[in-house]
Amino acid sequence: MxxxxxxxxxxxxxxxxxxxxxxxxxxxxxxxxxxxxxxxxxxxxxxxxxxxxxxxxxxxxxxxxxxxxxxxxxxxxxxxxxxxxxxxxxxxxxxxxxxxxxxxxxxxxxxxxGEFSQEDAELIESIAHQIKSRNGCVVHRYIADLSMATDVIVSSSTGKPLCVQLTTMSGELSEDKYKEWKDTLKQWEIRRGIFVSYNPSQERSVAKLVNLVLHNSNHLKEAKYIKFCFR
Incomplete structure (x- = not known):
C-alpha cells in the first residue's frame, strides 16, 4: 500500500x-x-x-x-x-x-x-528467527511495544503466550523500569510476563534469551512478572 x-x-x-x-x-x-x-x-x-x-x-x-x-x-x-x-x-x-x-x-x-527509534529491532529479529526455527511463534506490534511495555508476545510450540520486555539497562535504572513495566502489564490485565536485562555485547545473549523465553512460555504461572538479568 x-x-x-x-x-x-x-x-x-x-x-x-x-x-x-x-x-x-x-x-x-x-x-x-x-x-x-x-x-x-x-x-x-x-x-x-x-x-x-x-x-x-x-x-x-x-x-x-x-x-x-x-x-x-x-x-x-x-x-x-x-x-x-x-x-x-x-x-x-x-x-x-x-x-x-x-x-x-x-x-x-x-x-x-520521528523521535521513536527501534534500537533493539535487530535483536528482536534475531530472537524471532531462532524461536520460529524451533517451531515457536513471535508476535510484534507497535501498540504492544509502546502502550503495553511488551516488545514481543511469544510462545513455544506447546506453551502459552508470554509477554516479553527487553532492556539494556542495569542497576537502579533497570529496577525502576522493571517496576513501571510490571505496573503497565497489570493495568492491561496481562497475566504473564518476563522482563529481561541483557548485555548486547555478549555473543551468547540471543541463545540465552531464546531458551529463557521458551522455558517460561511453558512454565511461568499466572499473575507472575519475573525479572531476569544477563550480564
Missing part, C-alpha cells in the same frame, strides 16, 4: 467498523485525523510511522473479518492460529481500542516527529 492510500483506507475501515465495533471505528478515525494533513511524500519518509499505520489497518481488517464469522466458524478458524496471534486479536488488540490508552497521546507524537 502506498502512502497516499493510507488515509483513505483508514476512513473506509472506520466506516466499515461502525456497525460492528464503534470503539474500533472511533480509534481508526482518531488516527486518520491525526495523519490526514501529512503529505504522502513526507509520510513515506517516516518509516516507523508508516509501519504502525499499515499494522493498524491490517489488524483492523483481520479483527473485523473475525467478527463476521459465526461462533462455529470462528472456533474452527482460531484452531489453526498460534496462541500469541489469538491472544493479540482476542484479548490485547480489542482491549486497546476499547479502553483509554494513557500513553497513546505521547507516543503517537513521537512517531509523527
Amino acid at each position: 502506498q502512502a497516499r492510500e493510507i488515509e483513505p483506507k483508514l476512513k473506509q475501515l472506520s466506516r466499515l467498523a461502525w456497525s460492528t465495533e464503534p470503539a474500533l471505528a472511533q480509534r481508526l478515525e482518531e488516527v486518520r485525523r491525526w495523519i490526514k494533513d501529512i503529505r504522502p511524500g513526507l509520510l513515506t519518509n517516516k518509516g516507523v510511522l508508516v509501519g504502525f499505520l499499515l499494522e493498524l489497518i491490517k489488524d483492523g481488517e483481520f479483527w473485523l473479518k473475525l467478527q463476521s464469522l459465526t461462533n462455529e466458524e470462528r472456533e474452527i478458524f482460531l484452531q489453526h492460529l498460534p496462541s500469541p496471534v489469538i491472544y493479540w486479536y482476542e484479548n490485547l488488540f480489542p482491549k486497546w481500542f476499547n479502553e483509554n490508552d494513557h500513553k497513546f497521546y505521547i507516543w503517537k507524537q513521537k512517531l509523527r516527529s
